[in-house]
Amino acid sequence: MGSIQEDASAEFGSSIIQNAWSCDTLEKAEAFLASPRQASSDGGDGYKIRMQNYVGGSFAGSPSSASSTTTTTASQYIEAINPKTGRAFGQVPITSADEVEQALRAATDAFGAWSTTPATVRSKHLQRVAGLIQEHRELFAVWESIDQGKTLERARVEVDRAVSNFNYFSTFILHQQTAARVVDGSNILTYEHRSPAGVFALISPWNMPLYLLTWKMAPCLAFGCTAVAKPSEVTSMTAFLLCEVFRRAGLPKGAMNVVFGDGATTGSALVRSPLVRGGVSFTGGTATGIQIRRDTADQIYKHLSLELGGKNPTLVFEDVELDKAVQTAAMAAFENQGEICLCGSRIYVQSSIYDKFVAAFTSYVQTNYKCGERVGAVVSHQHYTKIRSYLLLAQSEGASFSPTTSSETIPPADPSNGYWIDPVVLTDVPPTSRLLQDEIFGPVATISRFDTEDEAVALANGNPNGLAAVLLTRDGARMRRVGERLEAGLVWVNCWLVRELGTPFGGMKSSGTGREGGEYSRDVFTHVRTLHVPLQ
Incomplete structure (x- = not known):
């Protein structure tokens, strides 16, 4: 996998991401966004950035509905707005149900190998991801601030927490314990065995885009699951940059896929799909959490972890x-x-x-x-x-x-x-x-x-x-x-x-169901079975 330090001459996985990657200070980013718009070769119609899905270890092209053209319509893309100015700087694709299925097939194909990868190897992958985010801390903070509206100082705090998420779970999986008992009055040993639960849908909100997305991604990967993640369509930029980190870190193809889009089209297709065999980890509004429960009511095998609203x-x-x-x-x-x-x-x-x-x-x-x-x-x-x-x-x-x-x-x-x-x-x-x-x-x-x-x-x-x-x-x-x-x-x-990060995170009443963090995240992303083995 190489060292934590990336090769400075590494080619970018997407030509579109290259300009954004060079904006590692607020001054550079503001100058880039203020420069005159020009028609772009990727069909971005003069927008500075047109985001792309990350599927199977590479950046996908424009949505299939527009793949043969260099123009787009409002139904295919959502404008990415800088809240501090009210002006658009990019476009977020609305991923279709068919494209969501393609991403889920990539995650399904990757699950067999990733779920059997030794914990020590998975740990090194997560540490490399953490190292690359840390190395590009200011880059992520700048774009988080531009995309979400938060102050640069606040954005830096959340980038640091994203690094902590990957570092924490990279070591947690190296020190797990299980329970074993002998059935009283018999020679039968019983012990608990855990295995990765399957392919997950990970959906994160717009208020802390990078931090809360990585809070789901890190344990999902650590415990051997694969996933398709969907950030909020309102704040997708740092998720787009994170895809480049996964590529540079050498994360196996399909282990983590990212699709962009709204809830009605992309999110709904993602949570409803029968290819999501593991479950859904969602952070967001209560109304959306209720809709997810309705959409998956007949798929009883899906584990739902829903962190919803608060009026604290x-x-x-x-x-x-x-x-x-x-x-x-x-x-x-x-x-x-x-x-x-x-x-x-x-x-x-x-x-x-x-x-x-x-x-x-x-x-x-x-x-x-x-x-x-x-x-x-x-x-x-x-x-x-x-x-x-x-x-x-x-x-x-x-x-x-x-x-x-x-x-x-x-x-x-x-x-x-x-x-x-x-x-x-x-x-x-x-x-x-x-x-x-x-x-x-x-x-x-x-x-x-x-x-x-x-x-x-x-x-x-x-x-x-x-x-x-x-x-x-x-x-x-x-x-x-x-x-x-x-x-x-x-x-x-x-x-x-x-x-x-080992303590349970989640709420009571209408604030959701389930807990995540440490062993509680392990409960989300693994199945537990009890084996009964005769001692003689």
Whole structure:
């Protein structure tokens, strides 16, 4: 396989990816995107980048429906938009059902050899992938920032986590254990044996494109499965670059395939296909998760791991150290412009410190969470419009916009220079408001009061979702007493977004089914059987 360091003279697997690969600084990328459009030989109609599927170890051409032409229609491609400017820089193909089947056949053909590849060899493949991502850290961060709207600093954090995903699972598979028992009163030894589950569909969301995609890819490959992955059509760029990493890393052909497209055409064909024998690992909206369950209801053999939405509470008790509590609550509310499924957007504060907290919190947010600095643009015009509609709802319901007035806070209906929304803090929100129930998924936080511990728990649990929660208190007994009553898969006490990759990740209630991470990922990607063997 060669060393972790790639050959600098290696030819690119796709001529289209070559220009993007050279943009390893924000300045280079912005200059590239600002240069005049020219008709391209690949039929890109002057778009800077036309992404290609990665199937069977190579980049596929344009979708079959347009393979014989140099033009395209809106039904065949989706524009890739830079949220910071609102301008298109590329095209994402809408992969047809037939092309999805081709990719799944490549994964099926590769499964036999990959599933029997020794763990030590699979480990080296994953380490090489991790090394190449690390080597091109700034390249991935730049394009993640351009494609998703997040700040460059935030993008770097997520690239580092993608590296950690591959490194973690590359070593995890070298130290697995199994269980063996002797049946009481007999000479029969029983032991557990695990084998790769099969071909998987891996579908990731737009908010943390590279990090969450690799969170699925790394364990899938580590445990001997093959897959067809589909990133969000809204943020496909770093997945396209990752395909080049797989090629350079020498990953066996067909072990990991990537197709691009929307949910209705590409995603639906992928999850429905009987060639997906292992299962579906999906992170995204609750409505889509429900549709996946419906689409696979008659395919009982498919394992479903669904990490869905969150409308997470942050509980602030009166014994906190105020400055630290404010910082933690603000980070949990507004990091990545609130576009993290784990964000604590519902803040509940004990009445005795409510006024002090609101004043300190709004002041801190004003100073530290500014658009273009720590806050990026929201991902798309559609999402911008959705967030704006909730602000209009807040205005109509008489909520207080702190620290600015509603007319200054609500962004314009038609943004002219990108999808920028300043962080908004809402108080005096009616208890029955949709603002406290719906996942807004943007830079909007509500602050409400509570008096007693029981009331705080009831408010926190009074939502159909149950993904995460933040508990801020210095009372050690309360940490356990409240923390163990919160209906959330992940509870952070006096911290937020801290992850140990072996711990179970997933939610309760409408926030999904299944857990991933360490041994929990092994449960997703392997079958377990029990063998009974006579000792004599």
